[in-house]
Amino acid sequence: MQFNILKQKNMKTYRVKAARESEENLVLDILQNLQRKGAIVFEEELPDGKSNRPKEATPATEEQVQEIIDEAELGPYYSEQEAKNILHL
Numbered sequence: 001m002q003f004n005i006l007k008q009k010n011m012k013t014y015r016v017k018a019a020r021e022s023e024e025n026l027v028l029d030i031l032q033n034l035q036r037k038g039a040i041v042f043e044e045e046l047p048d049g050k051s052n053r054p055k056e057a058t059p060a061t062e063e064q065v066q067e068i069i070d071e072a073e074l075g076p077y078y079s080e081q082e083a084k085n086i087l088h089l
Contacts, residue, residue, distance in 0.1 A: 065089050 016031070018024040034040045060068070065084065069075055074083040083089075 060089060 016027065018027045031040065031042050035042055068087060068089065069080065069083045072083070072087060074086060078086065
């Protein structure tokens with residue numbers, strides 16, 4: 001049994017292993033209790049090393065940014081930098 005435990009502020013990941021197989025349920029109960037209290041967020045790793053966590057977003061390319069600005073129709077009214085700031089790009 002392995003879990004990734006994410007510390008909200010610094011987003012640290014820890015691997016937790018029960019010392020004995022007989023203690024796995026106790027460890028799981030403790031982690032679930034801490035999650036219910038909002039102290040931690042945890043998820044079980046899948047066997048292939050992947051997790052249930054969504055993939056991180058990749059930054060938009062300059063072409064995509066320009067397309068977003070064009071779609072928002074901010075071009076005629078704002079500079080490119082102002083439009084990026086307004087759209088949080």
